[in-house]
Amino acid sequence: MGLLDQEFTEGNIVIAKTEDLFNWARLSSLWQVGFGLACCAIEMMATSASHYDFDRFGVIPRPSPRQSDVIIISGTVTFKMAIRIKRLYEQMPDPKYVISMGSCSNCGGPYWEHGYHVLKGVDRVIPVDVYVPGCPPRPEALLEGLLKLQEKIRHESIVKKSA
Amino acid sequence: MMYDWLFSLTGNEILAMFIVSLLPLFAFILPFALIAVLAERKVSAHMQDRLGPMRVGYHGILQTVADIIKLLQKEDLVATATDKTLFNFAPLLVFMGSYAAFAAIPFSGFFIGSKIDLGIIFIVGVTGLVVAGILMAGWASNNKYSLLGAMRAAAQIISYEIPTLLIILTIVVLTGTLSLYDLSEIQTAYFWNWLIFGGPFFGLQKLLLIPLMILSCLIIYTSTLAEVNRTPFDIPEAESELVSGYHTEYSGMKFAMFFLAEYANMFAVSAIVAILFFGGYQSPFGYLGNSLGWSWLVPVEQFFWFTAKGLFFVFVQMWLRWTLPRFRVDQLMAFCWKYLIPFSFVILLIVGLITLM
């Protein structure tokens, strides 16, 4: 991504148009790794079920990390699992995003004080884009988290390093 | 035909041949794949009480366009332990196999890729490439799940080719021709001349053939379903068992190639069933073009009828996918070797006797 920096000046017209197209394409077909950890995974399944359909936003669960763009960490991350999550994150091809769903993966949640086996927040292992609060967050909260992520992608730029 | 018309237009053969061979790909398969992927998601959504893609374009129309552009931007991950050449070549081979089949399929009276006499045998032979591509993909991605998926795919496609061939043999015994163009021409004028209703024969022979033809249509439909790895035979890329089978390690455009090949294969297979039994591009009620006297309208109508039948069978495949559970590997093999193949032998025998009548 860095190479383009030197050649083009601040967002001229040619870049702006293709940029919007690429951003629009990336944000309207976020493929999710079909993988859940704990109670938040049940709410994630309820979100992709008929009542709060995830598919409306173009999000389909893909079984293998190779074909997915967004990984939703839904549930408590323990140390034994943190190593696997780090490897799973590395398997995903590059424009990848992370939604940390539920207070357990945000900061350790109800297990922050006495949880000797709980990792206090998944951002200690992988970079997180959007945090969805709640224990478990309601499906609407997860949908809002997804919209926040889509907003973030809409303003990404291949020229200027996003702040 | 199209080739002669283009030749008279452009003057040199190579250009005409080039355009004719590229026409099915750009004019038909790519748009079809875009629509089919969206249709599958919409059909499955509405079958499951939900809406499917809605936010991308009006009612989700641009969803597949967005998917393809996104897949273009994806990093092309090639694991170090993979066998590079095979890994990169496998999706091409799978797509080549499924696209080559369209060369011999008559889209309408006016357009056919190449009017070869061995049309149907060519198609079955060329889809053999798909098996090689899948095995290559499974082996090269150095992943246990892909290997299992590829082994299953090879076993399944090879064993389901036998009932397909036997049913094709019965059609050949009945109609005496291998070329799909002639097959479509035989089943002209009204739907009771279609082979599913006993073909263009008369009296007792037609009556005897009808049950056999319906049964053989069912057999060829299920066995071609298995050849294309669609549920209930989608064990090579069974999500719940083998993560996603032979294309677990593929990402970005290579995965899109597999995806595209699967939908192209789906249409090729339903086109074959439509041609063999439902009269290819023949219209069931005669042509508007003839009655109105515009002769140029007839090929357009034929093209319309051909795609209508093909899309109907593609819809049935989608319908099956979202209702039926999946077979296990040995049940699938048993179903093929213990039921489909004996049945098709019996049908071949009886049809042979009937034609002697």
Add this chain to the structure above:
Amino acid sequence: MALKTEEMVLNMGPQHPSTHGVLRLELQLDGEIIIDVVPHIGYLHRCFEKHCEAMTYPQVIPYTDRMDYLASMYNEFGYAVAMERLLKIEVPERVEYIRVIMGELQRIASHLVALGTYGADIGAFTPFLFCFRDRERILHLFEITCGARLLYNYIWIGGLSHDLHPDFIRLTKEFIKDFRPNLKELNDLLSFNQIFIERTANVGVLPLETAINYGVSGPNLRGSGFKWDLRKDDPYSVYNKFDYDIPIGTGEKGKVGDCWDRYFVRVKEMEESLKIVEQAIDTIPDGDVTSAIPKRIKPPEGQIYTRVENPRGELGYFIISDGSLNPARVKVRAPSFVTMQVFSELCKGWMVADVVAILGSVDIVLGEIDR
């Protein structure tokens, strides 16, 4: 000269579409036939017992919800019954009725998830969405009562946090009226589908002796033909006031105790739970639900083991109190933990596709296994 074959170790790792959460199965494969399965658990160990020793008695309830997050109402129910026996508190009649209604609704919701994901594992994806559509209605009922969809903190020691919502009874009656035809639809779509029967009948048969020796309980034990249900055999709350029967596996489609039996026992159990909810809704007495909640809970020194019929089996609470505000030790006997032990014996000799079928039929929840 026999063909020299080599065994392959396949890791159905913590991230796998059909391991119902974070469970790693190490399969020893000969081709597709399974020689041995070694389950690795602990990926979701959230130190529940350490939290119980640091919290006071009422504060433990939200943590019991997060153990079996598919049937959290029943976890609270078990903990409340255990504490009430330890403190010898008498709970008003209305509270018992509401607890039974909530418990049985939670059983239906939990079985719906179990059957839905089981269909998805075998390959039929549509029943999964039909089950979740019906489950949403139950979650709506829970939500109007105690404000939460999945983890409630509703059943307290000695009573309930809120009384029933005014139109809870009307909505429940509507739900029951709509759910019965849906159940029949699920049966036609999945239970009696020939391919589903082909994939599940005679697969993963659990003989009765090994089931009892391993301590398996709940629908998995009843699937093997043993009429054992704690609501009748070790009665608690007011379950003896309702008439319902206990469905057991009869080997209708294959041998007794195969995957199909365990699946169909859960379908029939949903019908029984509907009956219980119907009877309980009609005869619910009035009263204040928060009258018997003690202000300070300081039980005398002692220990108690109580068990309730969780949708997954026998959920036992072993509580030791040392006279202070915090429990000295709370040990939970989780039904899925015990079922997971018998899993490797069920899978020997079957194929990779059957591991998924058997894992779906024993219906485990990782939160409960790893605690």
Add this chain to the structure above:
Amino acid sequence: MKTAEEIFNKLKEKFGSSIIELKTDKPLEPFILVNRLEVDKICLFLRDERDLLFDSLMNLSGVDDANGEKIKDETGLETINGGTLSVYYHLESTNLRHKLTLKTSTEREKPEVVTVTEIWKGANWHEREAYDMYGVVFLNHPDLRRILMPYDWEFGYPLRKDYKNPEFYQGMKVPY
């Protein structure tokens, strides 16, 4: 349907010294204190005796009695030495419908109890969990490894009252 006293007397005359006493003073269920190295013989007898038939082990739980003397060093860290760790067995008979609770206790430094996995195969994981959480070594257990904690967790046994969190585990900060 036998009560705890009848079972206790039956066990007393069968095993004599290894059955230590029947405790009924604390509320609710009485339990029988048993010698920790004889547990498997007693349980085999309990399972196979015609009128006892305890054919299913409901629950096996390790408990830290925390009755040793507590030493507080300068950083307010509490270490308990001496005292006992105990293991409770809750047995049940599915056809005679009666229940029983056994208790064995071992000293804290070198806790050892005989395994009952041969009698009830269900005890296998319960014992591994008791080992993982408390460090109670079960003699001749088929494969005594940690079950819930990571296999390479060498910071002691988490559920003991005097357990201290490590600072780092494989590069991840443990405390909040």
